[in-house]
Amino acid sequence: MPVLAFALQYFGEKRKKYSKKLQESFSHYIQHLSQIVSGIEVVKLFREKIFFRYFNRINSDLLKRQKKNRFYETVYLSSVEIVAYTATAGIIFYGGVRIIKGEITAGDFFSFLGGVLILVNSLQTLQRGAINLKALTPVVDRIKYVLNLPVEEDKGKEFEGLKESITYRDVSVKMGENLLLENINLKLKKGEKIGIVGATGSGKSTLVKILPALITEYSGEVLIDGVELREYSVFL
Ligand SMILES: Nc1ncnc2c1ncn2[C@@H]1O[C@H](COP(=O)(O)OP(=O)(O)O)[C@@H](O)[C@H]1O
Ligand SMILES: [Mg+2]
Incomplete structure (x- = not known):
């Protein structure tokens, strides 16, 4: 033994x-x-x-x-x-x-x-x-x-669909040393269609990626019906 x-x-x-x-x-x-x-x-x-x-x-x-x-x-x-x-x-x-x-x-x-x-x-x-x-x-x-991997934190309120408008107020996105967006101001009404024009790499996708929280590091405010985007839950 x-x-x-x-x-x-x-x-x-x-x-x-x-x-x-x-x-x-x-x-x-x-x-x-x-x-x-x-x-x-x-x-x-x-x-x-x-x-x-x-x-x-x-x-x-x-x-x-x-x-x-x-x-x-x-x-x-x-x-x-x-x-x-x-x-x-x-x-x-x-x-x-x-x-x-x-x-x-x-x-x-x-x-x-x-x-x-x-x-x-x-x-x-x-x-x-x-x-x-x-x-x-x-x-x-x-x-x-x-x-046991950390789970994405989610304390926000539930998003129940856009009612009136989306507003970008002085939105800037910085990644490392690069400023991808600088002081963007934009107001979009529900149902409105707009075109975003710019050279490749000028930040069109970045601008849009903020909305579904693919980009969370930005300064300024993104208001969805007057409520800051960060206050919403990232899960639907
Ligand atoms: N995750 C990232 N990290 C660092 N730089 C990025 C990232 N995503 C995009 N970029 C840079 O940001 C700029 C804008 O990119 P993007 O929004 O995709 O431009 P567009 O859609 O107008 O072509 C580009 O210079 C790109 O290289
Ligand atoms: Mg793009």
């Missing part, structure tokens, strides 16, 4: 470590794959080779980590078998000697051996469970991590 406990400790840690790495590789792999699929036009426009060279690297990483995982699992499980059966062989030898010496009867010995074999079986099941549990810890940690 001490040998088995040591094996569990040693290989359990290894499994934990590589199971975590495997998780990371796998998420990397899925991420890249979904990026290739969703961005297939971009992939085709540029040189496909670049994307696939990177993909190949991720893939071989994944393979390496899979192998490590399997390796430690297999070595561990076989070491448990070897220890268990060596111990059983030792017991049979020792018992046999005592039967020959006449210290115990064959019946005594075989009922003892029967017990030992049942114990060995249960121990193996226990060990297999324990090592799988170790390998699963990083998975659970990862799930917990994702579940």
Whole structure:
């Protein structure tokens, strides 16, 4: 049992470590794959080779980590078998000697051996469970991590549709050093259609992106029926 406990400790840690790495590789792999699929036009426009060279690297990483995982699992499980059966062989030898010496009867010995074999079986099941549990810890940690990611704060009031007008008052948007919009003043009545004209990069999209809260860092005021945009909930 001490040998088995040591094996569990040693290989359990290894499994934990590589199971975590495997998780990371796998998420990397899925991420890249979904990026290739969703961005297939971009992939085709540029040189496909670049994307696939990177993909190949991720893939071989994944393979390496899979192998490590399997390796430690297999070595561990076989070491448990070897220890268990060596111990059983030792017991049979020792018992046999005592039967020959006449210290115990064959019946005594075989009922003892029967017990030992049942114990060995249960121990193996226990060990297999324990090592799988170790390998699963990083998975659970990862799930917990994702579940505990901060949620977008939302204390605002519900938006119930535009009634009268949207007003931009001295709206400026600054990103880093760049001033994307500067002191924009605008009044739009409900149902009114306007055109926004400007060179590429002049800030047309930025102006519009403020409304659905895709951009939240602006100065000045955006009033929806007189209520500042930031006071609304971002969820519909
Ligand atoms: N997320 C961002 N971070 C920094 N700069 C940005 C960002 N989005 C757009 N810009 C810059 O802001 C400017 C205005 O962009 P945009 O509103 O998309 O222009 P338009 O729609 O008029 O072509 C551009 O110079 C662009 O490079
Ligand atoms: Mg645009």
